[in-house]
Amino acid sequence: MIQSPYLPTLVFYCTLMMLCVIHVHAVIHALVLLTLVVLERSLDKKGATSFYSSMPQNSLWLLALMLFYGLFLKIGEEPFFSLSFYGFTFDILQGSIVYALHFILMFIIFLWISLVISIEKKLDRLQVYFDGKLFPITLIWNGTIGHVRQLFNLKSSFEVALKARGQKVSVFRKWPLYLSYMTRHYISRLDGYVYSYTRFKMGTMPDNSLKWGGVFLCCVLFFLIWITKTKWDPKLNIFLHISLLMLIGLQLFVYLKSQGKAFRIVKKWLLVDYLILFVFALYWLFWIMGGAMFYRSDFKSFFFITSLTSFQWISVLVVCMVGSLYHLKR
Amino acid sequence: MIQTKKLTFTYREFSKGAFEPQTWKILPHEHTWVHGPHGSGKSTLLKVIINSAVPLLSGSQSGDLISDLKDEDVFYEHGHQPGIFHFESLHDEWMFCQQTWGGQPLNRFSNADDAFKAFHIDHLASKKTSELSRGEQHLLKLVIPLSLRWYPWMILDEPFVFIDLPKQDMIFSHIKYHVEQGSTLIVADHAKKSWHQHIDFFNSIALTPQFEYQPWLDIALLKTKNTDPKKITALHDIKKTMKFIESVALKPKTWLLLEGPNGIGKTQFCMALLSNLCKNKQSPVQVRMLMDQTRLMYFSQTLGQEWEGHSTISHPYAQRPSNALSEGECKIEMLQRVLADQPDLLLVDDLFEGLNTLYRTYACQWLKAYKNAGGIIVHTTSSPLSDKERRHIDNTFHLGGM
Numbered sequence: 176m177i178q179s180p181y182l183p184t185l186v187f188y189c190t191l192m193m194l195c196v197i198h199v200h201a202v203i204h205a206l207v208l209l210t211l212v213v214l215e216r217s218l219d220k221k222g223a224t225s226f227y228s229s230m231p232q233n234s235l236w237l238l239a240l241m242l243f244y245g246l247f248l249k250i251g252e253e254p255f256f257s258l259s260f261y262g263f264t265f266d267i268l269q270g271s272i273v274y275a276l277h278f279i280l281m282f283i284i285f286l287w288i289s290l291v292i293s294i295e296k297k298l299d300r301l302q303v304y305f306d307g308k309l310f311p312i313t314l315i316w317n318g319t320i321g322h323v324r325q326l327f328n329l330k331s332s333f334e335v336a337l338k339a340r341g342q343k344v345s346v347f348r349k350w351p352l353y354l355s356y357m358t359r360h361y362i363s364r365l366d367g368y369v370y371s372y373t374r375f376k377m378g379t380m381p382d383n384s385l386k387w388g389g390v391f392l393c394c395v396l397f398f399l400i401w402i403t404k405t406k407w408d409p410k411l412n413i414f415l416h417i418s419l420l421m422l423i424g425l426q427l428f429v430y431l432k433s434q435g436k437a438f439r440i441v442k443k444w445l446l447v448d449y450l451i452l453f454v455f456a457l458y459w460l461f462w463i464m465g466g467a468m469f470y471r472s473d474f475k476s477f478f479f480i481t482s483l484t485s486f487q488w489i490s491v492l493v494v495c496m497v498g499s500l501y502h503l504k505r
Numbered sequence: 506m507i508q509t510k511k512l513t514f515t516y517r518e519f520s521k522g523a524f525e526p527q528t529w530k531i532l533p534h535e536h537t538w539v540h541g542p543h544g545s546g547k548s549t550l551l552k553v554i555i556n557s558a559v560p561l562l563s564g565s566q567s568g569d570l571i572s573d574l575k576d577e578d579v580f581y582e583h584g585h586q587p588g589i590f591h592f593e594s595l596h597d598e599w600m601f602c603q604q605t606w607g608g609q610p611l612n613r614f615s616n617a618d619d620a621f622k623a624f625h626i627d628h629l630a631s632k633k634t635s636e637l638s639r640g641e642q643h644l645l646k647l648v649i650p651l652s653l654r655w656y657p658w659m660i661l662d663e664p665f666v667f668i669d670l671p672k673q674d675m676i677f678s679h680i681k682y683h684v685e686q687g688s689t690l691i692v693a694d695h696a697k698k699s700w701h702q703h704i705d706f707f708n709s710i711a712l713t714p715q716f717e718y719q720p721w722l723d724i725a726l727l728k729t730k731n732t733d734p735k736k737i738t739a740l741h742d743i744k745k746t747m748k749f750i751e752s753v754a755l756k757p758k759t760w761l762l763l764e765g766p767n768g769i770g771k772t773q774f775c776m777a778l779l780s781n782l783c784k785n786k787q788s789p790v791q792v793r794m795l796m797d798q799t800r801l802m803y804f805s806q807t808l809g810q811e812w813e814g815h816s817t818i819s820h821p822y823a824q825r826p827s828n829a830l831s832e833g834e835c836k837i838e839m840l841q842r843v844l845a846d847q848p849d850l851l852l853v854d855d856l857f858e859g860l861n862t863l864y865r866t867y868a869c870q871w872l873k874a875y876k877n878a879g880g881i882i883v884h885t886t887s888s889p890l891s892d893k894e895r896r897h898i899d900n901t902f903h904l905g906g907m
Contacts, residue, residue, distance in 0.1 A: 325587075325589065329801075332796075332798065332801045333801075335776065335779070335794075335796065336796065336801055336802045336804070338779055338780065338783045338794070339779060339793060339794035339795070339796055339802060339843070339852075340793065340802060340804075340842070340843065340846075341791065341792070341793055341846060341848070342804070352804060355804075356804055359828065360800070360801060363800070363828060364586070364587065
């Protein structure tokens with residue numbers, strides 16, 4: 176029986192991701208980004224691309240994305256600036272920029288965490304930990320990492336293909352070309368992946384619950400975006416987030432229930448592992464009770480440290496605690 | 506049992522069937538050989554058969570298909586499809602697959618070490634899956650499922666592409682073991698000779714192309730080039746940085762062949778040469794490369810768009826969607842595209858893998874004409890070439906004792 180200490184790693188990364196999803200505050204994002212810089216440097220970077228160094232290259236694209244978000248979202252009342260274009264005037268509000276920054280930073284952090292996980296030395300061990308315990312979750316987790324890797328590989332194939340064919344494209348042409356290239360080649364590979372996944376014995380895994388769960392998730396997300404575009408209702412926001420949580424919980428429950436005894440348990444869960452899971456669950460509970468996402472409609476509340484509430488400080492404390500456990504177990 | 510009556514399949518994007526209507530019956534233990542030129546719909550036919558057990562295709566099927574195949578009874582392998590590994594360590598990958606695909610009483614090996622030993626790939630056990638070469642990945646796509654359990658049906662679509670000859674022989678011996686245990690094979694491949702040496706096929710299904718496509722580049726377009734002395738100097742500079750190539754004369758009208766087993770670094774060598782030459786913006790040397798995964802070299806929707814910029818050449822299949830090409834057509838079309846640029850140096854990585862004799866002949870003729878026009882070719886291969894194909898090669902380097 177092998178005792179596995181890798182749950183903290185997973186919990187730590189998940190907490191980092193959640194932290195930036197739920198807290199709309201520059202300080203929280205900065206904290207997470209700083210942690211990622213430190214993490215990336217502390218990991219074995221042999222053969223891995225440094226995400227940190229690739230950030231300036233992508234800044235133009237991110238700026239364009241921010242402008243798009245700024246035009247699309249209408250949050251708050253404080254104006255930031257106006258864009259006049261052939262008689263049309265677009266008012267960009269401070270709240271829109273705040274959320275644009277929030278979404279972009281969230282996007283960067285998610286991508287970065289995927290990369291950090293993929294270069295984590297103990298990645299293979301981390302997945303083995305769940306073997307027999309949370310098999311479908313492992314499959315999804317591993318599959319996600321596998322697919323993120325495939326996307327990174329497609330980016331390098333794209334670069335090689337450009338060189339191989341002697342194509343010289345401008346920066347403005349390169350990104351759209353890459354996006355269409357990636358979509359086309361990724362979709363063409365999906366058949367094979369679908370086949371490889373169906374080969375795994377999923378027991379009585381409820382396909383329908385997955386399907387309908389996915390449809391529900393998409394509807395909720397769309398609804399959320401639509402709501403944020405017109406007006407912000409904190410109660411509705413809490414309801415949407417709780418429904419999302421319930422959905423994830425329900426899926427997890429159905430997965431566990433469907434596992435049966437098909438998979439041998441090869442790893443032992445230690446008391447400390449249960450403790451970490453408990454802390455993780457407590458964190459979520461605190462978050463729900465604390466009033467879900469925080470509404471920021473101007474720069475002052477987004478950038479200033481004084482606008483952080485006691486609940487947000489507790490969240491940061493929890494993350495620090497999980498982070499310490501993670502490093503203790505490494 | 507698999508039985509078809511006027512079966513055909515039309516992809517969503519097309520109005521015409523991918524293969525002609527099929528009527529036949531395959532009973533257990535009756536091994537079947539599916540053959541036909543490139544683009545005749547062999548891969549699609551196999552996918553349609555599998556589709557009854559696992560959904561793989563989007564389009565409309567007409568005619569009848571009666572099949573009692575269950576997904577757990579079938580081992581399907583499409584050689585050109587890249588593998589996806591879930592773990593960094595091969596041991597973990599094997600153990601994971603064993604617990605999910607395997608199962609008593611069909612388990613072949615109880616642990617990864619025994620399996621790797623039986624397949625003579627112990628040396629790969631210490632490698633990370635993300636560090637495997639393309640050939641090694643393809644090999645593992647076969648080794649892992651074959652070492653796990655026995656399958657009543659094995660549907661194999663060009664399973665040996667990018668795998669070197671000794672490893673192909675080793676895999677053949679394991680396929681034979683499965684056949685002795687009662688597996689039924691349905692195989693589509695261009696390497697008829699090697700398969701018929703090992704397996705007695707009972708049925709043969711011949712397919713003919715439904716969409717017209719032939720290699721079309723006019724050899725006369727590859728005109729003689731005037732060699733610029735600066736280019737020779739630039740190539741000489743590259744030689745200094747490439748340890749291997751130090752002993753080789755990289756001069757116009759040369760065709761070099763690098764022969765070696767999987768994982769020896771042939772593709773990496775080509776990539777290094779390519780990036781070395783592309784990095785130096787002052788270098789006058791024009792370089793092109795035919796990647797082993799040729800499909801990844803396509804950027805546009807149609808073949809006509811891929812040839813934009815070549816105003817003198819009129820493409821006979823300009824309207825054809827690039828994703829509708831078969832693997833072989835994909836390769837030969839892109840070879841024509843890079844040759845039409847008439848580069849100073851052409852790198853061709855595993856050119857002949859997955860090509861039938863006709864397409865190989867076309868490729869040889871073009872490369873010969875390109876070489877005679879003053880070009881330099883660096884060509885890699887995992888499987889041996891015929892004497893006829895070697896005739897115009899000036900230097901052959903055997904890597905890793907092949």
